[in-house]
Amino acid sequence: MSLRKVWKLLRERRAVSAAISNVILAGAVIVVGFVVLFWGQSQSAAYNNAYSQTMSSDIASLQEKLTFENVFYNSSAKVVSVYLLNSGTQNNVTIKAVSVMNATTGAYVPLSKFVLNFFNGTKMANPHLDMKQEGCLVLSLASSLKTGTRYSVLITTGRGSSFESTYVA
Amino acid sequence: MWLRKNIEKLTGSSKGFSSVIGTIFMVLLVMTSIAGVFLWTLYQNTLYNYAVRGQNQQELDVRNENVVANGNYTVSGGIVSVVADLTNAGPVTAQIVSLWVFDTSKQTYGFNNSVSNKPWANLTWTTLKAGQVLKFTSNNATKVTVPNAASLDNFNIWFVTARGNSVPLTQSQSIIVAQVAQGIGSVGMDFGTFVYYHVDYVSGKYRLRQSEWPNGLDGFNVPKGQDIAFRVILTNFDTNKRTINLTSPSLLWMLFPTGTSDVPHSVWWYIVNVNGTGTISSTYSQIYLPYAQPTMVYFAANKDLGSNAFNPSSSGRNGPAAVNLMLFGTIGTSTFGQNIPFVSIYVT
Numbered sequence: 001m002s003l004r005k006v007w008k009l010l011r012e013r014r015a016v017s018a019a020i021s022n023v024i025l026a027g028a029v030i031v032v033g034f035v036v037l038f039w040g041q042s043q044s045a046a047y048n049n050a051y052s053q054t055m056s057s058d059i060a061s062l063q064e065k066l067t068f069e070n071v072f073y074n075s076s077a078k079v080v081s082v083y084l085l086n087s088g089t090q091n092n093v094t095i096k097a098v099s100v101m102n103a104t105t106g107a108y109v110p111l112s113k114f115v116l117n118f119f120n121g122t123k124m125a126n127p128h129l130d131m132k133q134e135g136c137l138v139l140s141l142a143s144s145l146k147t148g149t150r151y152s153v154l155i156t157t158g159r160g161s162s163f164e165s166t167y168v169a
Numbered sequence: 170m171w172l173r174k175n176i177e178k179l180t181g182s183s184k185g186f187s188s189v190i191g192t193i194f195m196v197l198l199v200m201t202s203i204a205g206v207f208l209w210t211l212y213q214n215t216l217y218n219y220a221v222r223g224q225n226q227q228e229l230d231v232r233n234e235n236v237v238a239n240g241n242y243t244v245s246g247g248i249v250s251v252v253a254d255l256t257n258a259g260p261v262t263a264q265i266v267s268l269w270v271f272d273t274s275k276q277t278y279g280f281n282n283s284v285s286n287k288p289w290a291n292l293t294w295t296t297l298k299a300g301q302v303l304k305f306t307s308n309n310a311t312k313v314t315v316p317n318a319a320s321l322d323n324f325n326i327w328f329v330t331a332r333g334n335s336v337p338l339t340q341s342q343s344i345i346v347a348q349v350a351q352g353i354g355s356v357g358m359d360f361g362t363f364v365y366y367h368v369d370y371v372s373g374k375y376r377l378r379q380s381e382w383p384n385g386l387d388g389f390n391v392p393k394g395q396d397i398a399f400r401v402i403l404t405n406f407d408t409n410k411r412t413i414n415l416t417s418p419s420l421l422w423m424l425f426p427t428g429t430s431d432v433p434h435s436v437w438w439y440i441v442n443v444n445g446t447g448t449i450s451s452t453y454s455q456i457y458l459p460y461a462q463p464t465m466v467y468f469a470a471n472k473d474l475g476s477n478a479f480n481p482s483s484s485g486r487n488g489p490a491a492v493n494l495m496l497f498g499t500i501g502t503s504t505f506g507q508n509i510p511f512v513s514i515y516v517t
Binding site: 033037040041044047048051052055058059062063065067069070072083085087089119132134 | 195198199202203205206209210213214216217220221223224227266267269271278280282329331332333335
């Protein structure tokens with residue numbers, strides 16, 4: 001389009017409103033299109049992010065493994081000592097919840113507290129178990145266990161994995 | 170023909186052309202977004218599958234791990250010493266992390282989680298390759314402190330591997346030996362390590378000849394008229410696993426057959442203490458024989474050191490002689506006495 005034609009178009013008053021409306025309409029369509037496009041991309045990115053986080057969490061949970069080296073009940077102190085080894089391939093395994101249950105009746109034994117120590121009895125400042133690290137979980141019971149009865153200890157980690165061991169009090 | 174016409178019509182007219190381009194552009198954009206999500210999802214699923222596969226392999230390794238512990242233990246002063254052969258009979262490499270001892274009689278327990286730091290094992294982190302055997306002998310027994318543990322108690326002993334398997338200690342056949350020994354006495358002697366030394370007096374002290382120390386000379390042929398000392402290796406096979414304490418009247422007694430005078434002759438060497446350099450102590454302090462631990466015992470004095478100063482002993486006669494070990498002391502809290510008619514020697 002030559003400069004003369006552009007000049008003629010600008011000076012021509014006929015059909016100006018139609019051209020303007022077309023420009024506005026086209027602009028609005030483009031803007032809305034881009035908004036939809038960016039919204040769609042952000043949604044897919046959020047989905048990707050959420051999905052990868054879920055997968056990472058599932059993988060980490062899958063790779064957690066706690067081994068019970070020994071479980072011992074001290075009847076005089078009403079304390080159960082659970083000696084653990086992180087035999088999985090995940091670091092930073094934390095203990096979120098612990099429960100003690102009568103393996104025969106299924107009745108739960110209330111706990112007053114639990115503490116994760118090193119094997120030498122020192123309390124861990126940042127209670128977690130890295131790979132191949134050992135720790136002693138000390139469970140203080142609110143009531144005594146019946147001697148000679150089978151009990152099970154269920155440990156739930158921060159990532160949601162559960163590990164169980166049965167012992168005789 | 171029809172297609173060509175339509176293409177010409179489409180390219181020849183500008184009407185609606187932008188709509189087509191816009192649609193194609195939009196479709197491409199939408200497909201790109203969807204493909205991104207789809208490929209990302211596939212990638213994440215692949216990662217998960219890898220993790221599942223790795224975990225399955227690990228579970229398989231745990232099941233395939235097969236370490237066998239065969240051995241025995243002794244208890245002394247609340248310390249349980251575990252002597253064992255650890256054999257990796259499985260196809261995968263195993264690592265030993267800790268050793269646990271549970272005293273079922275006293276309901277006490279102890280552990281040793283530094284099993285991995287044994288330089289004598291010449292192994293890295295006590296790693297056992299397939300088929301490899303790790304020996305915890307009496308000299309490097311793994312010790313576990315168990316409060317109030319006594320030799321008559323019953324114990325559960327197990328090793329823990331890095332994969333989380335427990336390996337119970339299977340008691341070896343020394344128990345059978347001990348049961349046989351119960352019929353003839355609790356102490357056994359190693360016939361292959363019976364030696365003698367010459368005794369020298371150097372700088373006011375009696376000591377075993379340095380040129381012969383520590384291996385000694387063959388004990389089945391000894392010289393006449395020279396100050397000598399004998400060394401035997403004794404092992405306590407008491408079925409109750411009690412520790413034996415040998416007291417000063419214990420001696421090695423040599424008996425010569427009757428000669429023309431029809432009078433038997435004898436000579437003896439009383440038990441002594443010998444330190445790490447071969448020096449003989451002038452007094453005697455009790456020697457302990459823990460269960461199943463071979464212990465070197467020396468006989469050199471001509472009199473009981475419980476009431477006499479040390480003086481060396483020698484044989485004034487020659488010829489063949491029968492040798493007996495006459496042992497006295499305590500076993501656990503009971504008194505103990507045993508005569509071991511063990512070797513014949515020739516004096517020249």
